[in-house]
Every structure is written in structure tokens, then in C-alpha cells.
Amino acid sequence: MIPGSSDLHFDRMPRLWVPLRAFLVAPFLGSAGGLLLVFAGDAAFSSRWVPSLLAATHLVTLGFITLVMLGAIVQVLPVVTGVSVPSSDWVAPASQLGVAAGVVAMAWGLSTGLPDITRFGTILLGGGLGLFIPAALAAAWKTRRNPTGRAMGLSVLSLLAVAGLGVYLLAGHAGWVPLRRDLTDIHAAWALGGWVGLLVMGVSYQVVPLFQVTPPYPRIVQEYLPAVGFVALVAWTLGRLNRWPVIANIGIVGVALTLGAYAVVTLWLQTRRRRKIRDITTDAWRTGMGSLALAGLITIAAVAGLVDLAEPKLALSFGIVLVIGFAVSVVQGMLYKIVPFLSWLHLQNVLTRHNLVGQVKIRNMRQLLPVKGPRRQFVAHLIALGLLLLAAWLGGPWVRIAGLALAADFAMLGWELLGVVRRYREDEEQIASTPT
Amino acid sequence: MGDVAGYMTHEHRECDELFAKAEAAVDAGDWAGADEQFTAFDNLTRLHLRREEEVLFPAFEARTGMTTGPTAMMRIEHNQIRALLVSMTAALTDRDTEAFLGEAETLMVLTQQHNMKEEQILYPMTDRSLAGDAPDVVDQMREVD
Numbered sequence: 001m002i003p004g005s006s007d008l009h010f011d012r013m014p015r016l017w018v019p020l021r022a023f024l025v026a027p028f029l030g031s032a033g034g035l036l037l038v039f040a041g042d043a044a045f046s047s048r049w050v051p052s053l054l055a056a057t058h059l060v061t062l063g064f065i066t067l068v069m070l071g072a073i074v075q076v077l078p079v080v081t082g083v084s085v086p087s088s089d090w091v092a093p094a095s096q097l098g099v100a101a102g103v104v105a106m107a108w109g110l111s112t113g114l115p116d117i118t119r120f121g122t123i124l125l126g127g128g129l130g131l132f133i134p135a136a137l138a139a140a141w142k143t144r145r146n147p148t149g150r151a152m153g154l155s156v157l158s159l160l161a162v163a164g165l166g167v168y169l170l171a172g173h174a175g176w177v178p179l180r181r182d183l184t185d186i187h188a189a190w191a192l193g194g195w196v197g198l199l200v201m202g203v204s205y206q207v208v209p210l211f212q213v214t215p216p217y218p219r220i221v222q223e224y225l226p227a228v229g230f231v232a233l234v235a236w237t238l239g240r241l242n243r244w245p246v247i248a249n250i251g252i253v254g255v256a257l258t259l260g261a262y263a264v265v266t267l268w269l270q271t272r273r274r275r276k277i278r279d280i281t282t283d284a285w286r287t288g289m290g291s292l293a294l295a296g297l298i299t300i301a302a303v304a305g306l307v308d309l310a311e312p313k314l315a316l317s318f319g320i321v322l323v324i325g326f327a328v329s330v331v332q333g334m335l336y337k338i339v340p341f342l343s344w345l346h347l348q349n350v351l352t353r354h355n356l357v358g359q360v361k362i363r364n365m366r367q368l369l370p371v372k373g374p375r376r377q378f379v380a381h382l383i384a385l386g387l388l389l390l391a392a393w394l395g396g397p398w399v400r401i402a403g404l405a406l407a408a409d410f411a412m413l414g415w416e417l418l419g420v421v422r423r424y425r426e427d428e429e430q431i432a433s434t435p436t
Numbered sequence: 437m438g439d440v441a442g443y444m445t446h447e448h449r450e451c452d453e454l455f456a457k458a459e460a461a462v463d464a465g466d467w468a469g470a471d472e473q474f475t476a477f478d479n480l481t482r483l484h485l486r487r488e489e490e491v492l493f494p495a496f497e498a499r500t501g502m503t504t505g506p507t508a509m510m511r512i513e514h515n516q517i518r519a520l521l522v523s524m525t526a527a528l529t530d531r532d533t534e535a536f537l538g539e540a541e542t543l544m545v546l547t548q549q550h551n552m553k554e555e556q557i558l559y560p561m562t563d564r565s566l567a568g569d570a571p572d573v574v575d576q577m578r579e580v581d
Binding site: 079080081082146206207210211213274275276277279337341344345348352357358364365366367 | 452453455456457459460463512515516519520523534535537538539541542544545546548549551552553556557
């Protein structure tokens, strides 16, 4: 044995359906979030504490973003670092089921005011994330020498904080413990800045330079930015909890600068890309990075006293820019690469098993996912983003219209991904019916 | 970065550059440019695969005794890469933009996830297992034609 050889799990890529199931269900949970806004109407945007808004938000953040990221970690980690998530064959499906079913129960319980259902959701979510987090941390620990592995580890540690605070808050809603609303901002900051922000950072250190043929991220960005962001989040949290305003302000400015700098560096690298083909993933990432930089600016403006983030309309807009503008855009862009590629790769394996390599022509990625559909869907996404921002300021019927646009945005994404699977199946049947 | 990792990673990036140029030329309808850039890309990629299959992988396998593990997986992916190069050549001959770009996109994603595995894991492991002999192996790879 030579050092590091035990980490080699090239051939242990999870079976196709483990991540794919999560990727196919997730858009429809996001769509349900949009529909919830349609049913709740104007009331949903009247304050950030309205249960139907909390329910809709979590259908998007947990049901879409987190569910996809759980699938992606299981898939990406072995490729990028050669380390698989331990027991991913049962941990991954079980945790995905817990999160998907848990967020539905949570949204149902919150929006209808049924604490028993909320409790059931709390248990499912706690169980699902409780299975995933230790397994992912164990894998990340083995890859700590790799900047992507480190960022992923810090991201999963953040998820631990998010899940702990979230389950505690949900237990408050379910009537088990007193509801500590002052913890909500901390929960949200760790979710978006830590869990989503650091994971996207770590993954992009690999995928942006390679897929778009850009120069690499500067060494200092790769090595230190995720850790600085994480420490700044810790400082801000301690400042918030102990009422140390100076520490809290330094911490949150640190978080904003870290993520903002990352977004600006990414946009700058993209201007220097040598792969000129314009695709939907590049557009989605640009939208995401622009939104992230904007959110950083708003945060710094708030600390400087130029704007008041406690003002409900601005607070709502800020959340929309981060969740829909940044996280959802980036995740959608990623799905448009990962789903057709995985399908193609598994068709290759089917060909190899049937000894038909080179004899049966299978669809390439652009035949599995023709470019037109995603382009239409991306326009729908931008419209949904614009309408949600409009609804945050105007309220009234705009909330229902924006909800409908968001539901359509996600449903179109789901439809495109289902199309890939349908074409995959056709090719698979063609291979199976070819005599060897 | 070790000798093998440095040399081979650099060649990956050269292939990426040529790929991007060929793809951009097809997208712009510049078929003469596309022929030239794609031929360069095709040649360098095949040469790179041969350097690995004829020199690097046997050296790795001899040192580590691992003949069915990572190198077997890499060889399978090399064949998938070659199959896509054949389809791209056919699309280029037919002047079929859509077919070329579709095969190109697939090759790009396949190659990049393949390269990540080599650069992050296989090359560093090879450098460690070869130790002082790494420069010799790089010299032998240079001589492959």
C-alpha cells in the first residue's frame, strides 16, 4: 500500500438513481413553494414571520436547494477528491427521503397551523440531516488537504449549525420549546452564507476554471477565503448572541466581503474564459454571482447605516436576491450540466455491459437535453425573480402573480430534467433490444 | 507539484485551449479554422492518452501492483474519449454544427471530470510511488510519438 491509495474510489460512483431521484423531485418541491404563495396571497408578504412565507421559503431552500446539494455532494466528492461519502448507498437515499418528506410535512404543518404535522416534519428533517451530516463530515475530513474538500467540510459544519438551529426553531413552532425568533437571522445567515455559500465556493474552484477554460482562482482565494468566511460567521454569531455590536459588525462585514469578493473574482474569471460557447449554465452563474455581490453590498450598506435591513420590504428583497437570485440560479445552472452528463455516463456503462460500445449510437448531452428548453426556462426564472422583487415592494395581487411565476419557473426546470430521463430510457431500451 | 503531475497537468491545459479554439471556430462557422484547431486538439489528446497508456500507467502499475484499480478505470474513460473524438471528426467532415457542438459538450464534461481525478489523485500518487524515478518517466513520456 502506498500513502493515499485507500482513498481511491474511482469506480465507486453512486448508482445513477441515488442522486437523480433527488434532482428530479427537488424542482417540484420548489414549485410547491410558488403555489403556496399563490394560495396565501398578499398575507404571505406582510411580514417575514408569516407561517405561509416560512413554509414557502423552506420548500425552496430545503426542498430544492438542499435536496439537490445533498445529491451533488454524494456525486461530486468522489470525482473531485476521490473520497466517497461513507455508506452512501443507504445514507444518501435515506437522508434525501427524510429531507423531502420532512419539508413537505413542515410546510403543511406551518401553513395550516397543525402542530402535530410540524412535529412530524421536525423529526423527519432532523433524522434526514442527522444521517447525512456525520457521513459527509467524515468524507470531508479525509479531503482536508484539498481546498475544495476543505470548503465542503466547512459548508457541512455550517449545515450542522443550520440544522441544529432550524430544528430548535421548528420545535418552538411545534410548541415543544419557547420560540426564540432572535435565532432566526443566525439560522438564515449560516444557511445562505455557510452551507450554500461555502459549498458553491468550493465546487466552483474546480468547475469554473475547468469547464469554462478560465485561469485558476488565485491561490489566496482558494486557500483562505472559505476559512475567513467561516470564522467571520462565527464572530458575527458570537457578537449577536452576546450583544457585542462591534464584533457583530466586523463579523458580518467579513462575511459580506468574503462572499462578495468571491462573486467578483468569479465574474472576473468568466470575462477571461477562453471557452466562448455561451450556455445556460454560464448565464445562470452570472446571475447568481451578480446577486451574491449585490447582497454583499446591501449588507455593507446596512452596517454603514445607509439602509435599514430591519425594514420589512428591504429584508424581503434581500432574502429574494440571495435565495432566488443567487442560490437557485447557481443550482439550476449546475443541474443542466450534471443531469445530462450522468445520464450519458450511465448509458456508456449500459453499452459496456452489453458489449456494444461503438455499435449502438447513443444521444450526446445536447441531444439528451436540447438547448432550447433550458433557455426558455431561464427566461422564466429571471421573470420570477423580477416579479418576486416587485411583489416585495408592491404587495397586493403581485404576490400571487410572483408565486405563479415561481411555480412555473421550477415546474419548467422539472419538465426539462424529466425529458432527459425519458430520452435516457429510450436509448437504454434501444441498447437492450439490440442483439449482441 | 511533482514531476509527473506538473508535466501532465500542463498538457491537459494545452488540450483545453485547443478544444476551446476548435469549438469556437465551429460555432462561428469558420470551418477552415475549425479543421486546423480540431486536428491539433485531436493529435495532442491522442498523444497524451498514449503517454499515459504506454508509459505512465505501466509504471504506476509496476510500482503499486494495482492493475485493476484506477488505471483500469482511466483506460475505460480513454476509450470513451476516443469514441467522442471519432464522432466529432465525423461531424466536422459533415459540417454539422449541432452534432459537433453536442459531441464537444459531452467530451468537455467527460474529459474534465476525468482530468480532475487524474490531477487530484492519480498523478500525485504516481509521483509519490515513483519518487526519484519520476523525471525518467517524464522523459520516457516525452519520447512517445
